[in-house]
Amino acid sequence: MLEIIVADYIETAAPVASQQIARKHELSVSSATIRNDMAELEEMGYITRPHTSAGGIPGDLAYRFFVERHARTARPSRQFEILVRGSLLADSGDPDEWARRAASLLSNSVRNVAIATPPQIATAKLKQLQLVHLQETQALLVMVLQDATVRQRMVNMEVALSQEELTDAAVRLNKLLSGKTTDQIKTAWDADYQPHPADDIVVVEVLKALVEEEQAHDVRQYTQGLHHILNQPEFESTHSAREAVEVLEDGVALKRVIINTGKESGIDVIIGEENPQENLRPYSVVLARYGIPGEATGVVGTVGPTRMDYTTAISSVRYLANFLSELLTALGEERP
Amino acid sequence: MLEIIVADYIETAAPVASQQIARKHELSVSSATIRNDMAELEEMGYITRPHTSAGGIPGDLAYRFFVERHARTARPSRQFEILVRGSLLADSGDPDEWARRAASLLSNSVRNVAIATPPQIATAKLKQLQLVHLQETQALLVMVLQDATVRQRMVNMEVALSQEELTDAAVRLNKLLSGKTTDQIKTAWDADYQPHPADDIVVVEVLKALVEEEQAHDVRQYTQGLHHILNQPEFESTHSAREAVEVLEDGVALKRVIINTGKESGIDVIIGEENPQENLRPYSVVLARYGIPGEATGVVGTVGPTRMDYTTAISSVRYLANFLSELLTALGEERP
DNA sequence: AATTAGCAGTCGAGCAGCGAGAGTGCTAAT
DNA sequence: ATTAGCACTCTCGCTGCTCGACTGCTAATT
Secondary structure (H helix, E strand, C coil): CHHHHHHHHHHHCCCECHHHHHHHHCCCCCHHHHHHHHHHHHHCCCEECCCCCCCEEECHHHHHHHHHHCHHHCCCCHHHHHHHHHHHHCCCCCHHHHHHHHHHHHHHHHCCEEEECCCEECCCEEEEEEEEEEECCEEEEEEEECCCCEEEEEEECCCCCCHHHHHHHHHHHHHHHCCCEHHHHHHHHHHHCCCCCCCCHHHHHHHHHHHHHHHHCCCCCEEECHHHHCCCHHHCCHHHHHHHHHHHHHCHHHHHHHHCCCCCCCEEEEEHHHCCCHHHCCEEEEEEEEEECCCEEEEEEEEEECCCCHHHHHHHHHHHHHHHHHHHHHHHHHCC | CHHHHHHHHHHHCCCECHHHHHHHHCCCCCHHHHHHHHHHHHHCCCEECCCCCCCEEECHHHHHHHHHHCHHHCCCCHHHHHHHHHHHHCCCCCHHHHHHHHHHHHHHHHCCEEEEEEEEECCCEEEEEEEEEEECCEEEEEEEECCCCEEEEEEECCCCCCHHHHHHHHHHHHHHHCCCEHHHHHHHHHHHCCCCCCCCHHHHHHHHHHHHHHHHCCCCCEEECHHHHCCCHHHCCHHHHHHHHHHHHHCHHHHHHHHCCCCCCCEEEEEHHHCCCHHHCCEEEEEEEEEECCCEEEEEEEEEECCCCHHHHHHHHHHHHHHHHHHHHHHHHHCC
């Protein structure tokens, strides 16, 4: 039931009515029954109605259900596969160019904005980090990188820690993180880090932010297909369209999302309000990381209205990511 | 008179009425007089009216007049100069980065789309060109470049030329062009080429096209500020906005225009219908080439509706181009 | 207990009509 | 050559209207 509504709404962009469902899908139930079911769905928060006597439009929850239940398993069209192979195998062996073409291909496939970053080689290695006591609850976090550059930041801690306690914490954190690239740090973090009772939460948070910033520093990203936005009915008003273009063209919000995209060869689907980046809440993002984990990885994905065609989006992104990974490992073996 | 209308229309985007002019500018004439003058301007083709009883809106001719008469001489705002210096002197010495920032700065200044290409080093030098007789009026134009790559193209000539005549022509053209970079060829062309009676026009045209294509091959361009178009009233309808974004995002039309931008340190202003590129006819383009002629040059400029603020556009583009040229020559002297 | 038919009620889209306001073109006077 | 005056034109926003699409509810049916 819910899936029909979502699929219909994705296609038509209009509130879906009970009678339409009954007619279109030749179900053996009448519109009245459907109305009852829809009332239930509304109560559970899956769909809303623009006004009392109108059809239902799915909310983020409904899309989430749809994605988990149906869209994840889809395969890309044969045509898309051929196009990708043709375009990416031709010509250049330049990974930068691959990213640009991937964005272009994806954008055409999903008829939405697509983004891609070229594979980034994780260069910045952490040498050491220090915590210096300043006052009561204030400390300085100093991060020394392998290439001798230094990053620092003030921390306002939750509890007052002495210099000894801070040094202790620094030693612990160094043991875990030093010698690693920012990329590896992010990975190690999720896997190995266990909060130590003596660690101050704020210190950890600031460190995290600092590492992310370092990563973000020069992520180059290619954006393609901005014009697709203007075709979508949700952006018919100039205002919303302008906002969308502004956010996507600028790209810092996306950059933040990209950095947090996991590497476990899965597809990240972030639907509407789920997005930690406030600017991106009106949209959905489908992202995948590709490349060789820990060595050189990039990201491909697409951004669109929450009412986007998740099925082809997910399958296209997955196929592209896999193919780019293949290309990249082949390149690595060729020139060792 | 005409200048007032143009300036007013640029500001308000609404048809300018005779009474408004009389009131706003405190002229010592009445609205009736202005009406008479405007009727004349309409007859001369400078302005048109959306309907019988409406004010006048300037046409391409009027903008051309305005640009030549007023906009060319303007100086950029002090604020813009400071911003440019601050942003471009800071940090990196990477010309690619300069181009990106220049586009960004310009886009903000003119509140329109801005484009910039990083300085391209003219590498491809012409070694030799040959003309081979095939049939009656058909010949093959072969272009051999310094790096041993070969470009060829068929030519359907206007008159039948023998192999001897073709060889003759090739010798003449070689004398003029060989050893030069594609960049220098373009320059030499405008300056030194005099049509020889025995040269076939079509041959020359094809050669020209071939050189241009070679240049276009990998011009990287940075586009900034697409969102500005959505603010302009001329792109209120989703349709026209989408078309604009499509053309500008794609960029091949712009590429063609960029290649033909002269190097004589002038500002190229292409207004509406004047544009040889059909896709760009609804817009105006203000472009300047910067860098070291014959060695490494790039282009900065802006694209917007024909009703654009030519005064700040021209002054901003000029200032940026000059400043980028300075930066580039400084870089050249530093590392010889 | 679930399903269905029927019906009253709600809401939005589209259309015509209207009046106000802005601005022109023309004519006659200066 | 300029200007005042006036009739005419066109746009824009408002109102009220109808029509059609849907729902929610109730009562009947399986």
